[in-house]
Amino acid sequence: MTLLNVENLSVGYKTKKGLLKAVNDVSFSIEQGRSLGFVGESGCGKTTIGMTLMGLLPDNASILQGDIYFNDSNLSNFDDKQWRDFRGREISMIFQAAMNAMNPVIRVDEQIIEAIETHNPEKSKSEINEKVKNLFNLVDIPQDRLKDYPHQYSGGMKQRAIIAMALACNPKLIIADEPTTALDVIVQDQILKEMNKIQKELNTSVVFISHDIAVVADVCEDICVMYGGQIVEKGKREEVFKTPRHPYTKILLESYLSLDSDKNIKVPEIQKAPDLITFTGNCSFAASCNICSKKCKSHTPGWVNMSETHQAFCFEDALNKDNNDR
Amino acid sequence: MTDNEKNPIPVMELKGVSKEYCSKPSFFSRTSTCVIAMNNINLKIRKGEIFGLVGQSGSGKTTTGRLIVKLENPSKGIIKLNGEPVSDIEGKALKAYRSKVQMIFQDPYQSLNPYLSISETIIEPLIVNKIGDDLSREQKVIETLDVVGLSPGREYYNRYPHQLSGGQRQRVAIARAIVLDPEFIVADEPTSMLDATIAIQLFQLLKQIRKKYNMAFLFITHNLAAAKYLCDRIAVIHNGVIVETGSTNVVIKYPQHPYTKKLIETHPGFNF
Numbered sequence: 001m002t003l004l005n006v007e008n009l010s011v012g013y014k015t016k017k018g019l020l021k022a023v024n025d026v027s028f029s030i031e032q033g034r035s036l037g038f039v040g041e042s043g044c045g046k047t048t049i050g051m052t053l054m055g056l057l058p059d060n061a062s063i064l065q066g067d068i069y070f071n072d073s074n075l076s077n078f079d080d081k082q083w084r085d086f087r088g089r090e091i092s093m094i095f096q097a098a099m100n101a102m103n104p105v106i107r108v109d110e111q112i113i114e115a116i117e118t119h120n121p122e123k124s125k126s127e128i129n130e131k132v133k134n135l136f137n138l139v140d141i142p143q144d145r146l147k148d149y150p151h152q153y154s155g156g157m158k159q160r161a162i163i164a165m166a167l168a169c170n171p172k173l174i175i176a177d178e179p180t181t182a183l184d185v186i187v188q189d190q191i192l193k194e195m196n197k198i199q200k201e202l203n204t205s206v207v208f209i210s211h212d213i214a215v216v217a218d219v220c221e222d223i224c225v226m227y228g229g230q231i232v233e234k235g236k237r238e239e240v241f242k243t244p245r246h247p248y249t250k251i252l253l254e255s256y257l258s259l260d261s262d263k264n265i266k267v268p269e270i271q272k273a274p275d276l277i278t279f280t281g282n283c284s285f286a287a288s289c290n291i292c293s294k295k296c297k298s299h300t301p302g303w304v305n306m307s308e309t310h311q312a313f314c315f316e317d318a319l320n321k322d323n324n325d326r
Numbered sequence: 327m328t329d330n331e332k333n334p335i336p337v338m339e340l341k342g343v344s345k346e347y348c349s350k351p352s353f354f355s356r357t358s359t360c361v362i363a364m365n366n367i368n369l370k371i372r373k374g375e376i377f378g379l380v381g382q383s384g385s386g387k388t389t390t391g392r393l394i395v396k397l398e399n400p401s402k403g404i405i406k407l408n409g410e411p412v413s414d415i416e417g418k419a420l421k422a423y424r425s426k427v428q429m430i431f432q433d434p435y436q437s438l439n440p441y442l443s444i445s446e447t448i449i450e451p452l453i454v455n456k457i458g459d460d461l462s463r464e465q466k467v468i469e470t471l472d473v474v475g476l477s478p479g480r481e482y483y484n485r486y487p488h489q490l491s492g493g494q495r496q497r498v499a500i501a502r503a504i505v506l507d508p509e510f511i512v513a514d515e516p517t518s519m520l521d522a523t524i525a526i527q528l529f530q531l532l533k534q535i536r537k538k539y540n541m542a543f544l545f546i547t548h549n550l551a552a553a554k555y556l557c558d559r560i561a562v563i564h565n566g567v568i569v570e571t572g573s574t575n576v577v578i579k580y581p582q583h584p585y586t587k588k589l590i591e592t593h594p595g596f597n598f
């Protein structure tokens with residue numbers, strides 16, 4: 001069953017210099033219980049997508065076009081009251097800097113209780129306490145740490161508590177925006193395993209946003225690669241990472257250093273991402289693309305299908321030529 | 327026989343260096359408690375070598391860097407530059423030491439003064455150390471900008487940090503560090519704030535600089551793969567103690583200490 005379906009979404013920020021199109025004609029969908037990862041460099045629009053799905057866009061931003069269907073409701077014309085009721089209950093979010101996402105002067109358990117009380121006013125105190133204990137069990141925080149303040153927690157524990165908070169109202173979808181960026185590798189590994197386990201146990205869907213392709217590859221079944229506000233390639237992770245087709249995905253994978261990388265790997269040439277205020281072209285990657293031709297200026301690229309699930313935003317003949325040349 | 331075998335004195339040597347941070351006894355707690363950030367660290371880094379110091383947050387790797395550039399002094403042990411102990415130097419000698427040992431910081435958004443143009447940022451060390459005159463300094467700045475890949479240097483000369491991207495800012499920080507032709511550079515997680523495609527270009531730049539000037543580097547990182555790409559030798563540090571050291575390839579291929587093994591195991595890879 002399709003849980004979330006986003007069609008031709010564009011989001012713009014009004015700036016002094018003009019309208020900045022941070023997300024440009026993006027479409028994707030998520031099935032119940034699956035995980036979808038967004039990868040791309042800073043400024044490619046991945047966080048803006050997360051914020052749009054949560055209805056948390058700042059005042060100067062707006063949805064320019066497109067629809068967001070969640071089950072049967074269209075989120076793109078929700079008002080503030082509808083969002084307040086919806087947020088946390090149906091979709092919840094794990095933010096980038098988890099260290100700073102908690103209120104330092106309120107005990108951890110009370111912060112979680114608050115979320116449950118808001119959305120389930122009919123529940124009794126003891127029911128809620130029971131629920132919080134279960135949540136802490138789920139994320140492996142000992143019960144005797146319930147009444148602690150956030151500063152008494154380590155970075156990894158805070159991140160676990162944030163995950164517990166996100167799960168508090170049994171949401172159908174969790175948006176995780178760089179949840180492990182501030183943590184070191186060992187803790188990161190624990191948190192990722194935790195998230196995988198919970199996702200399987202509760203059959204929640206997850207949108208995972210990260211600039212680290214290896215992390216996304218670890219966690220997500222489906223992948224969208226973004227560049228300059230556009231999705232350039234999407235597919236199952238095996239398809240996207242084992243047989244990448246779009247030139248940007250190839251560069252991204254080539255520049256990733258793994259423990260088996262060779263010392264003599266080729267350094268990718270990448271120009272600065274286009275200025276999304278003045279950009280009017282068809283493909284945002286054209287300026288740095290090694291297979292760009294005249295056609296890219298005059299025609300809009302389309303979705304080239306490699307398989308039923310695997311697609312790249314480019315021209316078919318260019319992709320084929322690129323594959324033959326390598 | 328290589329240069330290093332002929333010249334046994336390492337550029338930078340740490341001998342039994344320890345660092346403790348103690349809280350001062352106060353009215354409410356008379357006893358002072360101490361945290362040991364580094365415990366009996368021994369390192370030798372030779373000319374033209376990139377040495378990696380790998381560990382997780384709180385392991386003492388940044389403290390090591392700060393002691394080497396003498397932002398802080400060790401509680402115990404000796405630090406030697408070219409065989410000369412530098413523990414007690416001050417005044418002129420300290421200034422001379424700082425011109426030979428430079429640092430590149432983690433966050434290029436915070437380590438550059440927003441009120442200084444790129445040229446003013448890079449020219450500052452030359453003025454402080456009274457090197458050259460106005461004309462030769464300007465020449466040197468433009469040359470250095472070219473070396474770090476901000477070319478043509480003239481074009482970046484009068485820009486300000488806010489006009490540059492994160493990767494370009496870090497290049498300016500590198501230019502500022504190499505403009506005095508130092509013998510040793512401490513690079514403290516210089517790419518942890520940057521995207522992978524930008525990070526690898528900076529690694530390439532550090533390699534070029536090493537080759538061109540035969541400088542020695544201490545590269546501080548939590549990313550084993552980056553250390554593998556860049557470093558000749560690495561040391562793995564855990565809770566202030568070096569648990570394993572050796573040639574990078576050997577350490578990563580045949581890790582001995584359980585902590586090193588764990589670091590390698592948890593390194594995200596494409597295991598699906």
